[in-house]
Amino acid sequence: MNLYDLAPAPLERTLGEIVSPPFRVKQIEEWLHVRGVDSFDAMSNLPKEIRTQLAERFTIAFPEVLTRTVPASDGSQKYLFRLQDGQRIESVYMPMGERTSVCLSSQAGCAVGCTFCVTGFFGPGRNIAPSEMLGQFFTIRREKEIPAEQMNVVFMGMGEPLLNFENLVTTLDVLYRSMSPRRVTVSTSGIIPGIDDLARLERRPNLAVSINAPDRKRREEIMPITAKYPLEELMASLRRFPLEKSRDLTIEYVLLAGYNDAARDAVALAKLIRGLRAKVNAIPFNADPNLPDWMKRPNDTAIDRFVETLVQHGVRVTVRRSKGRDIAAACGQLRGKEIAKSRATSRAESSR
Numbered sequence: 001m002n003l004y005d006l007a008p009a010p011l012e013r014t015l016g017e018i019v020s021p022p023f024r025v026k027q028i029e030e031w032l033h034v035r036g037v038d039s040f041d042a043m044s045n046l047p048k049e050i051r052t053q054l055a056e057r058f059t060i061a062f063p064e065v066l067t068r069t070v071p072a073s074d075g076s077q078k079y080l081f082r083l084q085d086g087q088r089i090e091s092v093y094m095p096m097g098e099r100t101s102v103c104l105s106s107q108a109g110c111a112v113g114c115t116f117c118v119t120g121f122f123g124p125g126r127n128i129a130p131s132e133m134l135g136q137f138f139t140i141r142r143e144k145e146i147p148a149e150q151m152n153v154v155f156m157g158m159g160e161p162l163l164n165f166e167n168l169v170t171t172l173d174v175l176y177r178s179m180s181p182r183r184v185t186v187s188t189s190g191i192i193p194g195i196d197d198l199a200r201l202e203r204r205p206n207l208a209v210s211i212n213a214p215d216r217k218r219r220e221e222i223m224p225i226t227a228k229y230p231l232e233e234l235m236a237s238l239r240r241f242p243l244e245k246s247r248d249l250t251i252e253y254v255l256l257a258g259y260n261d262a263a264r265d266a267v268a269l270a271k272l273i274r275g276l277r278a279k280v281n282a283i284p285f286n287a288d289p290n291l292p293d294w295m296k297r298p299n300d301t302a303i304d305r306f307v308e309t310l311v312q313h314g315v316r317v318t319v320r321r322s323k324g325r326d327i328a329a330a331c332g333q334l335r336g337k338e339i340a341k342s343r344a345t346s347r348a349e350s351s352r
């Protein structure tokens with residue numbers, strides 16, 4: 001059993017059955033959930049026999065880092081991890097002055113199938129265990145030597161976090177040992193039962209929802225999940241989502257040239273989200289050879305026009321202009337390159 005798959009309470013119970021006195025259990029919890037070590041030997045204040053005993057019964061392994069891209073012009077860097085069963089997942093490190101964000105994957109693929117997303121293009125993958133989510137976080141935090149109080153975490157990498165709910169909640173409970181829920185954001189494609197489950201948590205992360213079109217027809221074209229969870233019902237679930245003081249929802253909106261980036265689309269989006277305590281994060285599309293040719297990034301004039309129209313209609317908006325653009329930072333692009341490469345190699349080998 002990997003101890004990082006246990007939330008704080010079951011971890012305490014499990015350790016309490018074999019480790020004594022109780023303060024030793026607290027020390028181990030601190031090494032795991034606060035410091036994020038991946039070796040029992042690193043637990044330097046524990047007697048050797050306890051470390052040996054733990055190593056005989058448990059593991060605390062993290063996914064292996066396969067690739068780190070060269071840092072982009074803005075300092076962001078992408079990590080490709082290999083899981084124990086050979087699956088690959090991505091994470092992104094994004095320094096932002098005083099704060100640092102780490103974008104984590106929650107599944108090793110995605111069944112939701114958004115047509116603008118490389119992870120969606122390559123199809124479903126299994127749920128990622130808490131140890132595999134935490135492994136991305138602690139590995140990057142340690143490598144980059146980021147103080148815990150400067151970290152933000154976003155679940156916006158590969159996969160739909162609300163379709164891996166139980167493991168997500170365990171991961172959140174561990175993250176909350178070293179950071180406030182206010183510094184954690186879960187991004188969803190609009191899984192309504194998952195949003196309602198998140199709403200019932202005592203300690204809720206921030207919620208971001210990928211909307212991407214101001215009407216049901218276009219949203220269903222690029223996000224087929226809309227057929228199952230209609231836009232109107234999704235908006236109703238956002239209206240009932242409890243928000244603490246000084247917290248906002250984030251509405252994500254991928255801008256596709258000539259499709260959803262017109263001023264009238266901004267007006268329709270402003271109308272759609274009216275009454276919600278929300279800010280919009282506009283994300284100019286990242287082109288990728290695996291995605292449809294007609295999908296293009298809007299030019300800067302179109303992006304500015306869209307943003308200004310939102311502002312004129314009283315909407316707070318930020319634009320993710322270039323974060324990681326030159327390292328293929330959109331979800332699944334690095335793994336997509338690898339898969340395409342290995343498919344090309346096996347095609348070449350089979351034609352010999």
Ligand code: SF4
Pocket residue numbers: 110111112113114117118119120121157158159160188189331
């Ligand atoms: S955008 Fe997110 S939910 Fe949609 S296919 Fe990609 S990973 Fe899945």
